[in-house]
Amino acid sequence: MKKFNLFKEIIVVQRVEFMNAINSHKKFAITHDGKIEFEPFSATTITIFEGTIPPPSPLSPNLHRPLADMLGKDYRIVEDDDRILIKASPAWQSIIGYNRLRALYDDTTADGIDRFADKELEQIGWHATEFNITYRQIVEQFENQCEGTVICIEQEEPYQFSGLGFVSDIEQARKVAYDFCVSAIKDKLANDPDYATLSDDEEEAKNYFLS
Numbered sequence: 001m002k003k004f005n006l007f008k009e010i011i012v013v014q015r016v017e018f019m020n021a022i023n024s025h026k027k028f029a030i031t032h033d034g035k036i037e038f039e040p041f042s043a044t045t046i047t048i049f050e051g052t053i054p055p056p057s058p059l060s061p062n063l064h065r066p067l068a069d070m071l072g073k074d075y076r077i078v079e080d081d082d083r084i085l086i087k088a089s090p091a092w093q094s095i096i097g098y099n100r101l102r103a104l105y106d107d108t109t110a111d112g113i114d115r116f117a118d119k120e121l122e123q124i125g126w127h128a129t130e131f132n133i134t135y136r137q138i139v140e141q142f143e144n145q146c147e148g149t150v151i152c153i154e155q156e157e158p159y160q161f162s163g164l165g166f167v168s169d170i171e172q173a174r175k176v177a178y179d180f181c182v183s184a185i186k187d188k189l190a191n192d193p194d195y196a197t198l199s200d201d202e203e204e205a206k207n208y209f210l211s
Contacts, residue, residue: 001149003150004032004046004149005152007153007154011032011088012083012084013083015079018067018084025055026038027039027051027052029098031045031046045102046102046149047098049071050098072091074088074091074094075091076088103164103166104116104148104170105139107139107152107161116135121138124181125177127181127204127208142177150163150165151166182210
């Protein structure tokens with residue numbers, strides 16, 4: 001998976017498409033790769049802005065608002081000929097709200113990842129916790145082996161990370177997660193004395209992965 005770090009990335013939108021979206025007075029989205037989409041948004045869309053831009057009041061002394069004001073104070077906009085350059089990291093809390101329901105996993109809170117949006121993966125993650133396999137450990141397999149995007153804010157000093165994960169192929173992600181858990185549980189059963197005898201819940205989890 002690729003990281004799309006909003007601290008570093010600049011989203012490039014074509015001016016004509018941007019102005020057409022604004023003038024439509026419809027709800028639209030700007031995706032992380034600079035495309036304009038209108039509702040309904042697809043389940044795989046990753047957005048940095050969603051909303052409408054209301055027209056200025058006829059009583060306003062300034063009927064020609066600068067583009068830099070249109071998305072709101074949390075976006076930094078630079079006009080570059082036929083392109084609009086957008087820096088979106090200050091809008092991170094809004095971006096979480098736009099994307100949380102479409103993300104496979106949410107790593108934006110101090111509690112870390114505690115569920116997967118996909119039901120089959122959630123079953124895998126839930127059973128794996130009986131063997132002290134964490135959601136974060138499973139996600140690391142996605143991030144190393146799967147195609148997809150982690151849209152995030154990440155900086156090194158002081159270290160800070162907050163992100164939402166999207167995989168391109170959910171079937172691949174399910175296989176990667178399942179295979180990782182099977183291998184980890186076999187190793188624990190063979191080598192970890194804490195699993196010499198199993199509780200009922202651990203036995204159920206073992207049967208889920210190894211039956």
